[in-house]
Amino acid sequence: MENLKKNIKDMLESGEIAGFLGLIEEEGHPIPFLFTKDSLDKLDALTVPDIRYPMTDILLKIVRKYPEDTIGVMVRGCDDRALIELAKNQKILSDLIRPIGVACTKEMAEYCRCSQPYPREIHYGEKVEGVKDRSDLEKVESMDLSDRLDYWMGQFSKCIKCYGCRNICSMCFCDQCTLEDDTLILTGQAPPEIPIFHLIRAFHMAGRCIDCGLCEEACPAHIPLRSLYRKVREDMADYLGYVTGMDETERDPLEFLGSDGYEVPTKIDET
Amino acid sequence: MAGLAAAFGSGAMTNSVPEFEDADCILITGSNTTSSHPLIASRIMTAKAKGAKIIVIDPRRTHMAALADIHVKQNLGSDVAWINGLMHIILKEGWHNQSFIDERTEGFEELKKVIENYTPEKVEEITGIPKETLREIAEIYAKSEKSSIVYCMGITQHITGTDNVKSLANLAMLTGQIGRPSTGVNPLRGQNNVQGSTDMAAIPNKYPGYQDVTSDEVREKFEKAWGGPLSPNVGLTVVEMINAIEEGKLKGLYILGENPMISDPDSTHVEKALDDIEFLVVQDIFLTETARKADVVLPGSSFAEKDGTYTGTDRRLQKIRKAIEPLGDAKEDWEILCLVGKAMGSKGFDFASPSEVFDELAELTPIYHGIDYDRIEHEIIHWPCRDKDDPGSPYLHKDGFARGKGLFTAIEYKPPAELPDDEYPHQLTTGRLPFHYHTGTMTRVSPSLTHEVNEAFIELHPEDAKSLGVRNGEKVRVSSRRGSIEVKVMLTPGIKKGVAFIPFHFVEAAANRLTNAAALDPIAKIPEYKVCAIKIEKLDGREA
Amino acid sequence: MAETEKGFEPKIIAFCCNWCSYAGADLAGSMRLKYPANVLPIRVMCSGRISPHFILKAFQRGADGVLVTGCHYGDCHYIKGNYITKRRVTIMKDLLKFVGIDPRRLRADWIAASEGDKFAKVATEFTEEIRALGPSPLRG
Amino acid sequence: MEYQTVRTTCTYCGTGCGVLLEVLDGEVIGTLPQKDHPINEGKLCIKGWNAHEFIYADGRLTKPLIRKGDKLEEASWDEALQYVAKRFLELKEKYGPDSLGCFSSAKCTNEENYLLQKIFRAVIGTNNVDHCARL
Known part of the structure; x- marks a missing residue:
């Protein structure tokens, strides 16, 4: 931890970065905070807690106002995947971001069922192996179609339309949100029109979702949203060999055809 | 408030919010929980996922009603009858808790006599609740290990509001579903600091901490603390003050952060009073409909611009913290009030911070006595918290009721003040939407919220609409004996036939131009917002 | 799957691209080839313009089946729209299946401007397939 | 930054x-x-x-206002406070403390509610103190 603090302090003092987005502990509560060279004393309160805030979402708000500054940010595996996607989508310039990587503990990795609980470069913590767990998908897949629909309609009908899943999402960076398009989804209803509300969002997550699980943590109705997004994520890998959060130079195959591939997916399940 | 205080000795929510999660049965009535208290609804959904039975008794198929195990629509204002009916069945079947009744309560014999008459058949006739369903509800509520009652304005905003609440208290005591975790009788407070403002004696008959203004001993304590003589007389309520203006008795009024022009029943009447009053001061953050009537408007600050505390619905003390300075020349509200006090020549307003104000009020308020800013930084404290070592009280009435023994009150059903007739054949009830708050002054300037809904509507049962010859989206005139508004129709199969619903957030079609202000609960002085008679007229058939 | 319900007439939305498949549908008409009236063609400029939202909205508003048609591979007037469409439809079908909506209710096919007969055949086949599946479970 | x-x-x-x-x-x-x-x-x-959205909404009051005829006009804090105090004390003198009252607020903090009721109870001398929470 002391090394981490020193590292950040040096970067701020040398002017390598204009700010460092991390978390401080205030009266026992971890909260996001941007360290600058004017607030170095706050580094005493720097913390790497076991709760997560949407760091790259916050980063984007700062970058939008300071597009030319270099900013450091504390990232876990999920945040780092988000950085790759944000760069792919031209929301940030990787050259202007200095990720400080934190590896998650085994407990956190298991709690999050995270397949890659570490960032590209680790500055803090010990790398642990990812968790391979698709029991949530298997649970749904074990049902027949009619039970699945009952299950999901039951889940969706709890939705209070808080938009929390979108608001907390690092990948929901659009200026205008389809979920608020009143030609598609009626406004003013809670629950919203189902299943369209949730399926539109789920489809958008194909080629976007970095499987951080913040959506599910933010859902007051406890809807297993992440399973939906994990499903499309898995499909993108199976059908199109595309996994988000891996390589900045790749492109979403649902948006871009690619220069050398006019290939048609062959593995199409027709039932 | 008054009802629970009479039964238990305290009017507050008996249990804390997280406890809902562990209940086995939650009976919700007169609360549109997912709209008005979404994060409490979240706990209730968790309880259901863990196996709890959720019962909703509400004339509308609210979102929570749709998620519930049982939903029945009672006739408006028939609450005492169905609660008595439940107790009748419970007693007949022997599902009551005799040892709890013997050890912890009084007044049982009188109650027994009255509920004897509330047979399931009679109750079905009054309330419209099928007797089989009533029995099912009675069994689940009484026999579950931990049953919790949740209610809101749908119970209190009736002429029988106090009776309704006392009846719910009767039900909880009869079955011993109180005084333990995840049980109790739980009024959900609509506004952020209803509990705190009442605790702080924004009521005409108490000093802070529910100490009677009529008690000589209490008054002497406050006279000493505040350094001057105090009035021994109970003051006037909001509605009584409005009437007193009309009668020429009230000459000056100070309104802090409220918009009675919209929130009070019978707005026409309020408007006239505020026009007539000699001197009106309004302290607010917007130039509300009420502030426009003022002689002096003092610009206050939003929750982001000041420090202070709120007391949550479950008696939980929490801080609000200043994030930015007040806008322009506006000031923090506590500071404005100190300046007003000082300008009147008083010495009792020399506070440097809200923390110092809190220290004074905690000193004088036994239920807050052990609380200070430092403690609530680190602890979750529910009052009563009587000294620094007291951890506070997540749930009340553990070993005894605040008043000693719990008091049963035998109550007969009384119909609402205004029933439908030939001229006004429909019934109106009012309430909130999930997207707006109270009179809309804060939410109707919020783009994310106005995107969802930004105009009033009237929910009608499709069959009622058919007989009126009106279609979805068409504008209609809705009138009561007090006033008239125009709103568009929203067909809603989930509402009880003959009943219409209008959300009260919208000033241009204020539901409270229609409601019945004259009909007050005799004790709590709450107007009967939730029932009045209306007529609905087709206009020219235009879409709104 | 469920038996054909008596009197059930499927409602089918067919999104057709301006250059190939809509022309194919047109040709089917002028060739007097019969295809079921259950199929309501909606013209878009390119199958690539068929946003997944359109498909979901069609189902939300009670369509029993959605047919997405475009140019044959290599013939897209915008070069690659139909390839993207195929990818999207593939993912969409799997998503529908995951939430319990029979993926056969969504079908993509490629129809050239000259293939009036193919349009009629696809429309007829699809209608019969949907008829066999019965009404959409999302129909209110 | x-x-x-x-x-x-x-x-x-x-x-x-x-x-x-x-x-x-x-x-x-x-x-x-x-x-x-x-x-x-x-x-x-x-x-x-969206709790932050109303904070900067158009129409936020930023200056004290005093009625001059039909209009509310901007005034200084000192002027506004002195006027409020003077008028309330005059009315109290002329009609007695019970001719005055206040609506406190379920939207305001405990401290603010405490202070307003203290003004009316301790300085004015009336228990005409209520709030709109029943409504």
């Missing part, structure tokens, strides 16, 4: 959810749910998520 989050309590209902107000260069730009709050545990409703 200054960004911080301020832990506070949502102002939209009695549930009392924990929120973080996001402040960028002195301006509140967003609301986040407090992840470790015992009530909402990192979740919010639509009002809570």
Whole structure:
């Protein structure tokens, strides 16, 4: 931890970065905070807690106002995947971001069922192996179609339309949100029109979702949203060999055809 | 408030919010929980996922009603009858808790006599609740290990509001579903600091901490603390003050952060009073409909611009913290009030911070006595918290009721003040939407919220609409004996036939131009917002 | 799957691209080839313009089946729209299946401007397939 | 470049959810749910998520106003406060303390409610103190 603090302090003092987005502990509560060279004393309160805030979402708000500054940010595996996607989508310039990587503990990795609980470069913590767990998908897949629909309609009908899943999402960076398009989804209803509300969002997550699980943590109705997004994520890998959060130079195959591939997916399940 | 205080000795929510999660049965009535208290609804959904039975008794198929195990629509204002009916069945079947009744309560014999008459058949006739369903509800509520009652304005905003609440208290005591975790009788407070403002004696008959203004001993304590003589007389309520203006008795009024022009029943009447009053001061953050009537408007600050505390619905003390300075020349509200006090020549307003104000009020308020800013930084404290070592009280009435023994009150059903007739054949009830708050002054300037809904509507049962010859989206005139508004129709199969619903957030079609202000609960002085008679007229058939 | 319900007439939305498949549908008409009236063609400029939202909205508003048609591979007037469409439809079908909506209710096919007969055949086949599946479970 | 989050309590209902107000260069730009709050545990409703939106809404009052004829005109704090005090004390003198009253607020803090009732009880001398929470 002391090394981490020193590292950040040096970067701020040398002017390598204009700010460092991390978390401080205030009266026992971890909260996001941007360290600058004017607030170095706050580094005493720097913390790497076991709760997560949407760091790259916050980063984007700062970058939008300071597009030319270099900013450091504390990232876990999920945040780092988000950085790759944000760069792919031209929301940030990787050259202007200095990720400080934190590896998650085994407990956190298991709690999050995270397949890659570490960032590209680790500055803090010990790398642990990812968790391979698709029991949530298997649970749904074990049902027949009619039970699945009952299950999901039951889940969706709890939705209070808080938009929390979108608001907390690092990948929901659009200026205008389809979920608020009143030609598609009626406004003013809670629950919203189902299943369209949730399926539109789920489809958008194909080629976007970095499987951080913040959506599910933010859902007051406890809807297993992440399973939906994990499903499309898995499909993108199976059908199109595309996994988000891996390589900045790749492109979403649902948006871009690619220069050398006019290939048609062959593995199409027709039932 | 008054009802629970009479039964238990305290009017507050008996249990804390997280406890809902562990209940086995939650009976919700007169609360549109997912709209008005979404994060409490979240706990209730968790309880259901863990196996709890959720019962909703509400004339509308609210979102929570749709998620519930049982939903029945009672006739408006028939609450005492169905609660008595439940107790009748419970007693007949022997599902009551005799040892709890013997050890912890009084007044049982009188109650027994009255509920004897509330047979399931009679109750079905009054309330419209099928007797089989009533029995099912009675069994689940009484026999579950931990049953919790949740209610809101749908119970209190009736002429029988106090009776309704006392009846719910009767039900909880009869079955011993109180005084333990995840049980109790739980009024959900609509506004952020209803509990705190009442605790702080924004009521005409108490000093802070529910100490009677009529008690000589209490008054002497406050006279000493505040350094001057105090009035021994109970003051006037909001509605009584409005009437007193009309009668020429009230000459000056100070309104802090409220918009009675919209929130009070019978707005026409309020408007006239505020026009007539000699001197009106309004302290607010917007130039509300009420502030426009003022002689002096003092610009206050939003929750982001000041420090202070709120007391949550479950008696939980929490801080609000200043994030930015007040806008322009506006000031923090506590500071404005100190300046007003000082300008009147008083010495009792020399506070440097809200923390110092809190220290004074905690000193004088036994239920807050052990609380200070430092403690609530680190602890979750529910009052009563009587000294620094007291951890506070997540749930009340553990070993005894605040008043000693719990008091049963035998109550007969009384119909609402205004029933439908030939001229006004429909019934109106009012309430909130999930997207707006109270009179809309804060939410109707919020783009994310106005995107969802930004105009009033009237929910009608499709069959009622058919007989009126009106279609979805068409504008209609809705009138009561007090006033008239125009709103568009929203067909809603989930509402009880003959009943219409209008959300009260919208000033241009204020539901409270229609409601019945004259009909007050005799004790709590709450107007009967939730029932009045209306007529609905087709206009020219235009879409709104 | 469920038996054909008596009197059930499927409602089918067919999104057709301006250059190939809509022309194919047109040709089917002028060739007097019969295809079921259950199929309501909606013209878009390119199958690539068929946003997944359109498909979901069609189902939300009670369509029993959605047919997405475009140019044959290599013939897209915008070069690659139909390839993207195929990818999207593939993912969409799997998503529908995951939430319990029979993926056969969504079908993509490629129809050239000259293939009036193919349009009629696809429309007829699809209608019969949907008829066999019965009404959409999302129909209110 | 200054960004911080301020832990506070949502102002939209009695549930009392924990929120973080996001402040960028002195301006509140967003609301986040407090992840470790015992009530909402990192979740919010639509009002809570947008609790910051009304803060800078058009029509926020920024100056005291005093009625001059039909119009409310801007005034200094000193003028406004002296006028309020003078008029209330005059009315008290002329008609007695019970000719005055206040509506306190279920939207305001405990401290503010305490102070307003103290003004009316201790300085004016009336128990005509109520709030709109029953409504």
